[in-house]
Amino acid sequence: MKILTAAEMGAADRATADRFGVPLRDLMERAGASVASFVCLRYPRALTVCVLCGTGNNGGDGFVAARSLLAAGIRVRVVLLGEESKLKGIAADAFARLDRSTIAISLVTEDGAVAGLRSLLDGSDVILDAVVGTGFKPPLRGVAVAVRELLTEIRKPVMAVDLPSGWDADSVEPTAEGAFRADAVVTFTAPKLAHLFGHLTGSNGFGPIVVAPIGSPDAAVESATGMTWTGASKRIFETPRVIDSNKGMYGHVLLVGGAAGKAGAPSMASLAALRAGAGLVTAAVPKSILSTVALITPELMTTPLEEDASGAVALMNASPERLEKLLKKISVIAVGPGIGTEGEASAFVRQLVASTDLPLVIDADGLNAFKGQASLLKDASRGGARTIVLTPHPGEMATLLGMTTKEVQAERLNLARKFAQEHGVTLVLKGWRTLVAHPNGDVAVNTTGNPSMAKGGSGDILTGIVAACLAQEKSNVRDAVNAAVYLHGLAADFAAHRMDEHTVLATDTVAHLSDAFRYRTLDANGAEWVCGLRLG
Numbered sequence: 001m002k003i004l005t006a007a008e009m010g011a012a013d014r015a016t017a018d019r020f021g022v023p024l025r026d027l028m029e030r031a032g033a034s035v036a037s038f039v040c041l042r043y044p045r046a047l048t049v050c051v052l053c054g055t056g057n058n059g060g061d062g063f064v065a066a067r068s069l070l071a072a073g074i075r076v077r078v079v080l081l082g083e084e085s086k087l088k089g090i091a092a093d094a095f096a097r098l099d100r101s102t103i104a105i106s107l108v109t110e111d112g113a114v115a116g117l118r119s120l121l122d123g124s125d126v127i128l129d130a131v132v133g134t135g136f137k138p139p140l141r142g143v144a145v146a147v148r149e150l151l152t153e154i155r156k157p158v159m160a161v162d163l164p165s166g167w168d169a170d171s172v173e174p175t176a177e178g179a180f181r182a183d184a185v186v187t188f189t190a191p192k193l194a195h196l197f198g199h200l201t202g203s204n205g206f207g208p209i210v211v212a213p214i215g216s217p218d219a220a221v222e223s224a225t226g227m228t229w230t231g232a233s234k235r236i237f238e239t240p241r242v243i244d245s246n247k248g249m250y251g252h253v254l255l256v257g258g259a260a261g262k263a264g265a266p267s268m269a270s271l272a273a274l275r276a277g278a279g280l281v282t283a284a285v286p287k288s289i290l291s292t293v294a295l296i297t298p299e300l301m302t303t304p305l306e307e308d309a310s311g312a313v314a315l316m317n318a319s320p321e322r323l324e325k326l327l328k329k330i331s332v333i334a335v336g337p338g339i340g341t342e343g344e345a346s347a348f349v350r351q352l353v354a355s356t357d358l359p360l361v362i363d364a365d366g367l368n369a370f371k372g373q374a375s376l377l378k379d380a381s382r383g384g385a386r387t388i389v390l391t392p393h394p395g396e397m398a399t400l401l402g403m404t405t406k407e408v409q410a411e412r413l414n415l416a417r418k419f420a421q422e423h424g425v426t427l428v429l430k431g432w433r434t435l436v437a438h439p440n441g442d443v444a445v446n447t448t449g450n451p452s453m454a455k456g457g458s459g460d461i462l463t464g465i466v467a468a469c470l471a472q473e474k475s476n477v478r479d480a481v482n483a484a485v486y487l488h489g490l491a492a493d494f495a496a497h498r499m500d501e502h503t504v505l506a507t508d509t510v511a512h513l514s515d516a517f518r519y520r521t522l523d524a525n526g527a528e529w530v531c532g533l534r535l536g
């Protein structure tokens with residue numbers, strides 16, 4: 001699924017009309033109808049809906065939604081914010097088609113009249129925000145501002161048509177000054193940048209954002225930015241496994257990590273790799289912690305590594321003879337969890353990365369081993385010909401780049417893209433809206449995950465899931481990594497839903513991976529839930 005800018009969305013609408021012969025009026029009809037369908041799905045007990053409409057085409061969608069809601073047996077009130085004379089084209093036509101004998105219409109053209117809307121809004125079960133959408137550039141002006149303020153005092157669900165009014169569709173910021181509040185959003189054809197980057201819905205940001213198809217063919221939708229959504233990749237894990245499956249078909253993950261006293265990280269990563277579907281998982285860890293790591297689950301195989309004097313993985317483990325033995329029949333290596341930077345650990349990591357052609361996932365102190373030496377990763381990836389996936393959090397990314405974490409955060413999208421392209425790697429930059437930057441410059445934005453994941457072990461779990469997904473989908477690195485990131489956050493969303501977000505452990509996320517694999521993003525109306533947990 002492509003993510004569009006506002007200009008690309010306008011171009012897609014025009015191409016749909018000009019090249020594919022679907023009139024804009026039909027698109028508006030389907031947009032309004034899909035909003036009404038979503039209201040009925042999400043708020044099945046709603047008896048009265050108030051539709052706040054602007055004078056542009058976003059308002060036009062609101063008029064159509066009002067008509068569709070009425071047809072579904074719902075009492076509808078329409079409020080036009082602005083002069084009727086400003087309505088043009090298909091929006092004016094949609095307004096003219098409202099039957100005033102069945103739909104009460106209020107016109108609000110000055111701030112003084114806004115207070116009078118309070119009782120109308122209070123008396124509605126759902127409020128639709130169709131004031132402005134993708135055609136809008138901040139700031140909001142006029143009565144819309146007063147209505148936005150009034151809505152902060154009204155305790156009724158607000159559903160945004162296309163975009164909460166006041167957001168710039170092209171924003172990649174998590175918050176926006178001066179936008180309408182929203183509990184849910186229905187957008188059309190494709191998400192715009194703000195839908196995936198913004199904290200658009202609800203006080204905790206977990207309300208649904210759904211994308212409804214309204215008849216634009218894929219060929220009319222073009223994105224120059226190469227931005228996509230991780231959730232679309234999850235489909236690769238939705239087809240049942242072949243009936244005569246054997247474990248060899250799903251790969252063998254070698255998890256390399258740990259140090260004396262650091263058994264937890266490699267244990268958790270190994271557990272996650274097993275749970276995420278790898279056929280076999282072996283943990284290669286310093287021998288003094290081997291029996292502890294093995295206890296995480298009996299399905300895990302283990303192999304001992306020699307330790308140096310500090311208890312870290314010794315460099316001698318990367319000798320050609322030892323590596324040949326260690327890597328026999330392995331399909332994916334994940335290196336880093338718990339490995340530390342003491343003693344010979346970092347030298348071992350660098351030697352391992354340089355000495356094999358196997359797909360690699362590098363995390364945590366595995367990444368720190370390349371501090372100031374990121375060019376070694378470029379050599380190892382051979383321009384993207386070999387699969388190397390890095391999973392830094394912003395602090396590890398900062399170390400790799402020799403920058404501060406703040407500098408990384410301020411430019412995360414561009415930095416991730418540039419690093420992946422220049423080094424020929426797949427870069428998973430973690431955080432609010434984790435980014436998966438691919439070697440060709442495409443970037444997938446992740447929309448799952450929640451603050452319960454801000455706890456030790458989360459990163460180790462992700463490493464295991466990424467390795468397992470790669471082991472199962474060796475020839476489809478892009479989808480495998482996108483899907484892994486999406487599934488990890490989704491499992492945490494299920495965990496946080498069933499538990500209190502404070503109490504969720506990283507291993508609870510592993511326990512909810514089944515829910516994540518079984519989850520489907522399409523709802524009964526055919527709308528794609530790009531954000532929000534669709535339950536039931």
Ligand SMILES: NC(=O)C1=CN([C@@H]2O[C@H](COP(=O)(O)OP(=O)(O)OC[C@H]3O[C@@H](n4cnc5c(N)ncnc54)[C@H](O)[C@@H]3O)[C@@H](O)[C@H]2O)[C@@H](O)CC1
Nearest residue numbers: 013027028056057058132133134135136137140141144162
């Ligand atoms: N273009 C199309 O073919 C389709 C458009 N659709 C709808 O049309 C919307 C885009 O329509 P438009 O391009 O007409 O733009 P919008 O309706 O998003 O915005 C209205 C215009 O008026 C201005 N405006 C209005 N009130 C304002 C206020 N209070 N303060 C500041 N500016 C204000 C905005 O800047 C913008 O130029 C989409 O969000 C979507 O809802 C859908 O009907 C599907 C088809």
Ligand SMILES: [K+]
Nearest residue numbers: 129132163165
């Ligand atoms: K809107």
